[in-house]
Amino acid sequence: MQLLGIWVAAFLTLCIYSFLYKDNPLYRFAEHLFVGISVGYGIVLSIHQGFLPLAWKPFWEAITFQDTSGFWVIIPIAFGLLFFARLSPRHTWLIRYPIAILIGYGSGIAIPNVLRANIFEQTRGTLEPFGKIARETVAANGNIIPPLTPFEIVGAILMVIGVVCTLTYFFFSVEHRGPIKGLSKVGIAFLMIGFGSAFGNTVMGRVALLIQRMDFLMFDWIASIGTIFSSIF
Amino acid sequence: MLTRIVNMDRRYVFILVALAVIIPMLFSVSLPVSISQPTQNLYDYIENLPAGSTIMLAFDYGPSSLAELNPMARAILIQCFRNDIKVIALTLYADGTTLASTLIKEVAEEAQAVDGEDYVFLGFRPGATQVILGMGTEIAGVFETDLSGKPLSEIPIMKNIVNYDQIDLLVDLASSATPDAWIIYANVQYGLKIGAGVTGVMISQMFPYLQTGQLVGLMSGILGAAEYENLVDVPDKGMQWINVESFVHLLIVLLVVIGNIAYLIQREREES
Secondary structure: OHHHHHHHHHHHHHHHHHHHOOOOHHHHHHHHHHHHHHHHHHHHHHHHHHHHHHHHHHHHHHHOOOOHHHHHHHHHHHHHHHHHHHHOOOOHHHHHHHHHHHHHHHHHHHHHHHHHHHHHHHHHHHHHHHHHOOOOEEOOOOOEEOOOOHHHHHHHHHHHHHHHHHHHHOOOOOOOOOHHHHHHHHHHHHHHHHHHHHHHHHHHHHHHHHHHHHHHHHHHHHHHHHHHHHHHO | OHHHHHOOOHHHHHHHHHHHHHHHHHHOOOOOOOOOHHHHHHHHHHHOOOOOOEEEEEEEOOHHHHHHHHHHHHHHHHHHHHOOOEEEEEEOOOOHHHHHHHHHHHHHHHHOOOEOOOEEEEEEOOOHHHHHHHHHHOHHHHOOEOOOOOEHHHOHHHOOOOOHHHOOEEEEEEOOOHHHHHHHHHHHHHOOOEEEEEOHHHHHHHHHHHHHOOOOOEEEHHHHHHHHHHHHOOOOHHHHHHHHHHHHHHHHHHHHHHHHHHHHHHHHHHHO
């Protein structure tokens, strides 16, 4: 069975890589198969790991009076079912209620936490190194952290310059002329460095995927050919 | 000649890349790997946890990212089982369930770790934000059972675990924005310490969190996996693949340089 799995995986891998030569039916077959299996697998798993234990089980236990505390799930289930109102043109307006709940809940949960995690903490992180230039600090684990080295001081200054200039580039309420233009050009340079770093890392990631597949083809699939031959002869 | 280089059929590049992968793989070339500070920090944090501590391991990736993240997961599991650190694994990705389950069982078997005592795999629940927030109140409220259907109340490792207060660290192995979600909801709201292992595509996005201390450490792509394998002293796929990766990177740099030189010379000729 494992051998069959290896051969199917190898065949589909080669089908996908055949696209590098040119588009062909084998590639399209593998692509469609992948999409279909992914969606099917995702739906089945969501039903078994989400819908059945979180909605259906408590609901069933409630209506059969095994555990009446499950009656409360009828409310979210009812609101969830309103999404299907979209299918009826006469009742489509009902979909506003679950969407309103989702947006209200999502915004209420996200806004304070996102502000704290991505704005306040990042601002603190940008300015905090300046407080460590001339004095020792104590880390969370109790270790004494020495004052910043000249290299770290340059890094902290560069970081502030990068933040200010990049934000200036995205400040469109003032025409970008004179000093604002200069600052935004420096901002562009920082952005380009960021994009370059992201692109380099992306190349690393994509190459790793290729290496993993080649590793599979060379050491699992080709080894399985040897296993088949040795079992025959 | 220059025109040929500039207009070279891209399939020659594919062949060159394939050769750059296959040849070093066949000859098992080994290059030194130095450890970056973010990876070292994550390793040290786990290494300094006392025996009996509990970490959560989130397998937030699917098959398309296993090349980078499976070696990281393997190395962290080995470190945890070796140091008697309990592992509560889960996934916010439907696709991650089978992958994670297979890998955990494989490593646990090698390390002779016992299901339910040394580790537990809770499986998948849909709705990432709700899952993260819900576990802050009560883990059993979100995952009533583990993947095999055993109630959490009957699992020894979960005996004294109610919510994040009893978790010493969460390590998110991620191929998408889930580390942001863990930081925004679990770290900010509940003060849970977080480390991450991410794919190459996401590394740049994670560095601001490292600088502020919102992440205790970070493994960056296949390089991070190789570094971690080096640290736990169990070289495996990460170490093998990073050597091959170096050759492909050399080839890509070479092709970029040659392509640009050829293009510039050709442009100059056309202008003159």
